[in-house]
Amino acid sequence: MGKSSQLLLSLKKRHNPVSSSTIGRWIKSLLTDAGVNTSIFGAHSTRAASSSAAKKAGVPLIDIMKAAGWSRSSTFERFYYKPILSPQVGDILLSSEVPSNDDLGSS
Template identity: 45%
Template sequence: MLRRSGVDMSRFTAGSVRSTAVSKAKAMAVPIACIMATAGWSQESTFAHYYDRPLTEVGDIQEAVLA
């Protein structure tokens, strides 16, 4: 599905979707508590360590998958 959406599969994998989704939610000012509850995390450190990633410029995975 990612390939069909135009995502560069040499740069991104299916595992990129979760971190992109929660990073995009944070960038859109969704409260961390809401992100954690939706993802089923009990520790904010899980989000901060594994999933809080800087979003890249327009045209990358977040635009292809989450737009």
């Protein structure tokens, strides 16, 4: 069996590396489940959504900055802080549920 340097592999037989579009589809599915309007926000929005949800949940800003690799709070405030209107969005994003085996297909 060949070796892969890919971080994420399919759980389905053959265990091929998954493509970026497959990962994007998984993230978009989680966003939809969280009540996020995916016609406006896509997989690229998760960093802003998760850090904003953490702030709303009361996580200290210093911890958010460490987790994201930011050295200045202005980075979060200027580019990533978005008000969260639905309380369930933060709960789902912070719980980071793993997709089921049925959802984990190869690309």
